[in-house]
Amino acid sequence: MSQNLPAFWAVIPAAGVGARMAADRPKQYLQLGGQTILEHSLDCFLDHPCVKGVVVSVAADDPYWPGLRCAHDPRIQHAAGGQERADSVLNALLLLHAQGAADSDWVLVHDAARPNLARSDLDRLLAELADDPVGGLLAVPARDTLKRADAKGRVSATIDRSTVWQAYTPQMFRLGALHRALADSLVADVAITDESSAIEWAGQAPRLIEGRSDNIKVTRPEDLEWLRQRWAKR
Numbered sequence: 001m002s003q004n005l006p007a008f009w010a011v012i013p014a015a016g017v018g019a020r021m022a023a024d025r026p027k028q029y030l031q032l033g034g035q036t037i038l039e040h041s042l043d044c045f046l047d048h049p050c051v052k053g054v055v056v057s058v059a060a061d062d063p064y065w066p067g068l069r070c071a072h073d074p075r076i077q078h079a080a081g082g083q084e085r086a087d088s089v090l091n092a093l094l095l096l097h098a099q100g101a102a103d104s105d106w107v108l109v110h111d112a113a114r115p116n117l118a119r120s121d122l123d124r125l126l127a128e129l130a131d132d133p134v135g136g137l138l139a140v141p142a143r144d145t146l147k148r149a150d151a152k153g154r155v156s157a158t159i160d161r162s163t164v165w166q167a168y169t170p171q172m173f174r175l176g177a178l179h180r181a182l183a184d185s186l187v188a189d190v191a192i193t194d195e196s197s198a199i200e201w202a203g204q205a206p207r208l209i210e211g212r213s214d215n216i217k218v219t220r221p222e223d224l225e226w227l228r229q230r231w232a233k234r
């Protein structure tokens, strides 16, 4: 294994519609530097010597996935996307368990919409959490002053940002613990927007690993414009 890093499975939720992007296709299939955003997000894992395999969750009616070269990569399997991101991730975990992956296996969940993950960040996450009893996630400390809004869109409070972080991905947890936390929190109808919130709901405290702030999630058109400008300078 590279630098004594742990082996891991990668799960890439890629079944969203990209409503906030308002493009002619789901944002993970938009082009960046000669390939799709999804393919960039996959590359960081497929190139890693410690990856055991990759599961991509795609929408049942996704017409784009089969046309990608990586759809035929033997290291990649696909699972059914779900109504919410958490459902898409859970389906991928079910597939891993059905194929005999162990509860103790590490799973890294990374948004298909985050094509700019640095290998250095991925390796730092793996190294820092290799022996952690809970797991954790890449995150960035809040840099701007944070405001809470009232119902009229006016400032109701300024939030102490000293302990506030933005959650990014990958998020790294043991397969068994994540599977149970996601399944239980979905049954309890808890609002889950990332893997960490399911683990937190289950009573654990994931570790925050500071990562690069340019590991952005492509959410709105300006995000892709920004990445394309950076890519052009590479």
Ligand SMILES: Nc1ccn([C@@H]2O[C@H](COP(=O)(O)OP(=O)(O)OP(=O)(O)O)[C@@H](O)[C@H]2O)c(=O)n1
Pocket (backbone or CB within 6 Å): 012, 013, 014, 015, 016, 017, 018, 019, 020, 021, 027, 028, 057, 081, 082, 083, 084, 085, 086, 088, 089, 111, 112, 113, 114, 217, 218, 219
């Ligand atoms: N039911 C869903 C919803 C989202 N995702 C994935 O989760 C990641 C982060 O979600 P987000 O940025 O919200 O993507 P979308 O849901 O597509 O965006 P929007 O909310 O603007 O529709 C994306 O890679 C998206 O493809 C998923 O696999 N299944």
Ligand SMILES: C[C@](O)(CO)[C@H](O)COP(=O)(O)O
Pocket (backbone or CB within 6 Å): 085, 111, 166, 167, 168, 169, 193, 194, 195, 217
């Ligand atoms: C998982 C995530 O990227 C961490 O910030 C974020 O929660 C995804 O949220 P979205 O609304 O599904 O984009």
